[in-house]
Amino acid sequence: MSAVIDSHSDDHHHGPAKGITRWLYTTNHKDIGTLYLWFSFLMLFLGGAMAMVIRAELFEPGSQIVSPEFYNQMLTNHGLIMVFGAVMPAFVGLANWIIPMQIGAPDMALPRMNNLSFWILPVAFGILISTFFMEGGGPNFGWTFYAPLSTTYAPPTVTFFIFAVHIMGASSIMGSINIITTILNMRAPGMTFMKMPLFTWTWLITAYLLIAVMPVLAGAVTMMLMDIHFGTSFFNAAGGGDPVLFQHIFWFFGHPEVYIMILPAFGIVSHIIETFSRKPIFGYTSMVYAIASIAILSFIVWAHHMFTVGMPIAGELFFMYTTMLIAIPTGVKVFNWLSTMFKGSISFETPMLFSIAFVALFTIGGLSGLMLAIAPADFQYHDTYFVVAHFHYVLVPGAIFGIIAGVYYWLPKWTGNMYDEVLGKTHFWMSFISVNITFFPMHFVGLAGMPRRIPDYALQFADFNMVISIGAFIFGLTQLLFLFIILKSIFAGKQATSEVWEGAKGLEWTVASPAPYHTFETPPEVK
């Protein structure tokens, strides 16, 4: 078919539009990445503020500043906002910024849908937060929203929560379709799968996990909606259903979800460690296979979250053994990072400091996870602060340190200016020390039997809880420094070179700093 080719070459070379419409109408992967990252930062502070309320309440035993009902809402929304609003959008934002530059693509594969997947996130979270001001208050059933807490005993605003989750899921699915399509279809000529940068690899697998499990979450909340408003009995044993069914469906989503929140961090840390060790990553191939193995295993371990709910012994054993298998590919990754650093010419800039802390502290979280995987032992640990310590170790010094490391690593590429290294190192040490003050004592109070999700505790836990709260306040305040460092690097700072870091490898370091609005309009050749 002979078609009229429009004079569209103008459109390929436009700069950003002026004013607010630039952000509302944009199809540019860098703009959308920026939107995701700022949104996630805002949510980090909002979810963090809720954590501060929680720690203020737990500063001393007894009822302190908020009612138990409000405490439940804080706890629930802290979890929801951090998981769906802070960590996941931050990774999608990094993916938007970095993946097209790493694979030599002009943009994401489906740019208009890319805009849509971002702009429905503020919609979802705006509605979620607005439930606080509605009759009955916000969601108060924990971020895992187990039935019947979230069905029979839920506040009426649960309906809005359900639809907000649907929208978050739609955002993740569209974002993931875009990322997968970009990676599969838009790599520069010569970039075979086994030459792909590891961050791109981790996101390819993460996006696959997201498309596989977000619809399952949508199914779970739909069943809740039907049970609440339309008389069905999925999670009601009186009609022949089972509340435990909810937990199975939720964790079938939930366990891959926790890897969704850590795999991209693995990719970021791999890049940073090889750059600042000035050595290629040790065992690239095994890294790729390890990520893939973790992803596959993540589908058959879900019931380790519910050992105490009452499962046949065969189920307990199956999920215990499969869970322990995950330690093998994860161990491969940890030892590969260590081997990369071994005999490397290491320098300790801020991204590297956060990455080394990631390896050490994520491993602590992984090992406490192995303890929790032992079904008989889990009967002691279940629903105690030991679990809280475990998942905060993998999420805060794990996922969030990974994100922070990535932000420091790529910030000069985004803004064109180096960040303030002294402030960056201050940010690191303050965060590193306070994160351990916050979460390490939780292991002790948890093992001693302090239950999670309760606004009060027995007197013998008082000292440790005060320490934990002080650590949390320092950690929260320290992140304001992070905001300051980012703003400072946007407006001032030493001019960054294209390569930024001595020893940085990859296509994103071949373009100027700051990266031009459009990069790789003609794909580069990869040898």
Next chain:
Amino acid sequence: MSDQSSYFVPASSRLPIWMAFGLMLFVLGAGYTINDLDKPDSNSYWILIAAFAVIFSVFFFWFGEVIKENDKGMYSDQLNRSFVMGMQWFIFSEVMFFFAFFLALGYVRIFAVPWLGGEGEKAISNMLWPGFEATWPVMQTPDQSLFQGPKENMNFPGFANVGHWLPFWNTLCLVTSSGTITIAEHALKKGNRTSFKFWMVMTLILGFTFVYLQGLEYYEAYDHMGLTLGAGIYGTTFFLLTGFHGFHVCLGAIILTIMTIRGFRGAFTKEDHFGLAAGSWYWHFVDVVWILLVLVVYVF
């Protein structure tokens, strides 16, 4: 065809932000409408109607723009591959959505109901309702006062009575329509547009017959069989699985209707008919889900 190396990136677009606005209206409208179900004087459904108006308009303009751009030859082969992959992964996400409901049905049938009836290591849950007998379909729920079990069920009545069994005709419709749409596609690829249009219309007739029969089945279930959403776990799984499938059949039928109209208006060429191909994949997908559904919901 534009050069392979220049990938078309739209400059900027107002469509997505309107879609986001439509979805916001949808969440508010659906939330308030459902929460106000017991208040007859509530008019929150107007928000929902507005939401649908916005969403459908955006779809109309969005697809219109894509078609226009494609007609102008702005799409390279590489970009068309992006659409193909996007559709394939979208269908995969739909598969996983149904997976959740099949998982629920499997769990209930294999574990939850037998355990309530006193079988296995979880026999302790039998103490809640000691008189409950585990059968599938569950005709007597554990607590009949809360969930009145159905009088009859939809199970396969045996080969002798298959002619009176609606799911049999439904299966026939849907499987045949998967065949007719394949014939239509082949006719289009050969350039035989008359045959293409004929078989598209056949597909639509079969598809809408399916929807009609499904409606008839629901009517019978509610009116004669006491089989409702509130009839315990059998009604729950029956209506949610067949209901979401039926909803997807409707979506697929709407997609194919639009493709047929476009076909009558002269759209699509032998080589370039991705809109139709995507609709056809979607149609095959609902067909496959139906076959699984007949097996686990109706027959076994």
